[in-house]
């Protein structure tokens with residue numbers, strides 16, 4: 001059984017980009033893999049400095065995963081900061097990570113360009129992510145395309161450690177599904193919590209409809225032909241609509257007749273229906289927060305048992321013994 005691992009930041013409401021980019025495949029892999037899934041609150045701290053927001057976001061993100069069908073009894077599911085060994089490993093790894101490797105990371109540049117403070121934590125983010133992956137000796141890491149470079153960095157760091165101290169870490173591989181590699185946001189850029197352009201999946205109907213109506217489209221008249229490849233709304237519809245429905249929509253785009261207002265209404269209904277059952281489950285989970293905490297604590301114990309074994313080996317290899 002392959003060991004699959006992935007994490008998500010509780011830095012805001014989870015959205016359909018997170019769902020198609022990562023959560024869906026992670027949740028379904030529970031049947032065939034040794035799955036490690038976690039909420040990366042230490043990473044979220046690079047962009048959220050609001051106690052109430054971070055702690056509520058962490059519990060909500062956990063509820064989202066469970067509501068969408070993750071079975072915590074069949075995997076290891078926890079909150080990153082409940083296993084503090086990851087911070088020690090991140091420090092050790094940082095000593096074999098070149099500055100140049102981190103300086104080349106797009107994510108740091110993109111985030112600072114969007115106004116996130118250029119802290120040391122944000123710069124060192126990929127090292128903590130490498131520690132996340134290597135601490136559990138993960139083989140496969142399902143992520144959206146934006147994380148591809150971070151996976152390459154994790155591999156480079158693993159190689160660097162292995163070269164310095166002897167074979168210790170398994171080299172992880174990214175698993176990126178091409179069809180959902182980048183889900184566009186309301187403005188056509190990558191949908192992201194940090195860009196304020198998301199469609200969260202657990203919104204109430206009224207809010208959800210409002211978001212969907214805010215999907216940006218061009219001003220081509222209804223009867224004119226349109227290029228589906230350039231349309232954000234089309235890309236979003238494709239994630240939810242049946243093959244038959246998409247054939248019809250495709251025809252309307254290329255031959256003329258695609259009315260954005262109607263298509264947005266279709267998209268709203270498709271998203272609403274897709275998540276109806278999960279929304280009900282999330283309500284139940286959030287009504288029993290102590291139950292949720294208990295699930296996470298149990299998961300952290302399982303994760304920690306694995307983490308201490310790797311960290312012990314790393315300390316030994318690095319000479320942190322006397």
Ligand code: ADP
Nearest residue numbers: 009017018021022143144181182183191192193
């Ligand atoms: P965000 O950018 O919204 O803060 P995260 O960085 O927490 O999201 O990403 C969690 C997971 O969801 C990652 O695997 C990431 O690649 C994936 N993901 C996030 N946004 C998208 C998107 N727009 N399209 C595809 N995958 C995405």
Ligand code: TRP
Nearest residue numbers: 005006007008009040043129132
């Ligand atoms: N950096 C990832 C993101 O923003 C989240 C993350 C942290 C992660 N640690 C990880 C993803 C380990 C996969 C594996 O999406």
